[in-house]
Amino acid sequence: MIASARIAPKVQIAFALFMAAAVAPSLSVAAERATPGLAFSLKDTTGRDVALTDFRDKKAVVVVFTGTECPVNNYYIPRLKELHQKYAAQGVQFLAVNSNPQDRVQDVAEHAKREGLPFPVLKDADQKVAVDRKSVV
DSSP states (O other): OOGGGGSOHHHHHHHHHHHHHHHHHHHHHHHHTTOTTTOOEEEETTSOEEEGGGGTTSSEEEEEEEOSSOHHHHHHHHHHHHHHHHHGGGTEEEEEEEOOTTSOHHHHHHHHHHHTOOSOEEEOTTOHHHHHTTOOO
């Protein structure tokens, strides 16, 4: 068991949001300068380009790496939707990024629709964003 698993979920979420808010000013500056490894642009499930810099007016951006068949991901979707509903009005933007090569864009779009995801879902087809952030195992 990892140490963070023993921390209450509310504490983990509060810490994640605190950290996101703490780095939000530097995120905006870094995104504007297109710092390698931080700024990115991907297509959403409708083919529209979505860039991290699109959200520079937000207080924080939460990027969640997802998969259509991942049981852990699917377990946390209801909580992510709750967090989005609670914090979106306070300037927190959620983005889901699917980097799984086996998940076609159509599958990702259907999964997002079926789950009722209220925030953009992006496809990282070549896994560049995931690899740059060491989110691929």
